[in-house]
Amino acid sequence: MGLRINETIPNLTVQTDKGSFALHDFIGDSWMILFSHPKDFTPVCTTEFGAVAQLADEWEKRNTKVIGLSVDKVEEHVKWKADIESFSGAKAGFPIIADDDLAVSKALDMLPADAYLPDGRTAADSASVRVVFIVAPNKKVQLMMSYPMSVGRNFAEVLRALDALQATYETPIATPANWQQGQDVIVSLSLDDAAAKAKFGEFDAKLSYLRTVKAPAA
Numbered sequence: 001m002g003l004r005i006n007e008t009i010p011n012l013t014v015q016t017d018k019g020s021f022a023l024h025d026f027i028g029d030s031w032m033i034l035f036s037h038p039k040d041f042t043p044v045c046t047t048e049f050g051a052v053a054q055l056a057d058e059w060e061k062r063n064t065k066v067i068g069l070s071v072d073k074v075e076e077h078v079k080w081k082a083d084i085e086s087f088s089g090a091k092a093g094f095p096i097i098a099d100d101d102l103a104v105s106k107a108l109d110m111l112p113a114d115a116y117l118p119d120g121r122t123a124a125d126s127a128s129v130r131v132v133f134i135v136a137p138n139k140k141v142q143l144m145m146s147y148p149m150s151v152g153r154n155f156a157e158v159l160r161a162l163d164a165l166q167a168t169y170e171t172p173i174a175t176p177a178n179w180q181q182g183q184d185v186i187v188s189l190s191l192d193d194a195a196a197k198a199k200f201g202e203f204d205a206k207l208s209y210l211r212t213v214k215a216p217a218a
Helices: 023-027 044-055 055-059 074-088 103-107 157-166 193-200
Strands: 013-016 017-022 031-038 064-070 095-100 129-135 141-146 185-187 204-207 212-214
Touching: 013 074, 017 023, 017 074, 023 031, 023 064, 023 095, 031 044, 031 095, 031 157, 044 064, 044 074, 044 157, 055 064, 095 129, 129 157, 141 157
Parallel strands: 031 064, 064 095
Antiparallel strands: 013 017, 013 095, 031 129, 129 141, 185 212, 204 212
16 A cells, blocks of 8 residues: 555655664654655756755755655765756755665655666656655655656745645644745634634635635744
8 A cells, every 4th residue: 555645654764875764763853855766867856956955944944854865876876966066056965865776665655566677777767756745743744746757846836835734734724726825824624613713713704615814823
């Protein structure tokens, strides 16, 4: 059975260019973004790693640790980081998981159990290893996004989604389409009108089932 939203991410021990550790220890009391790649030294992935590096201050503001994964060895990751930093002009200070045995990709359901890397392989042999996972401090997966190799990920959207997840985490609200920080949020249907008013004060009933309020203070 594959990994699903609201399931606990496996507490895998991973090998990275920053050493070996268990994923749950890495997360600690923080949020985590894990973004995966099918191969080192590939053009789209290089731009994506660069985008993540450029957002280092934004991840820190949100108490979020980022970790990459690529289906290559630690030695390749170290060399690739030099290219990433040269291209992006930013320090890639986050770890990259070495997954040349595909153990992590399989455990996170990005590859089938019988997948293997053939001799002379290309990124196409592990093409589905292009996923973003956002994990909450309770170690549960909150969001997954999968991308094809031809489409570079929009990390501004990942950041927006992280903001929305943090705003709604363990709070009976949701965010509407295209929501940005500071905009109104939606009251959960788990609260009737009386409970909604008691918790949030006055609300705007756009429809009987669509009630908006000012976003609660963090």
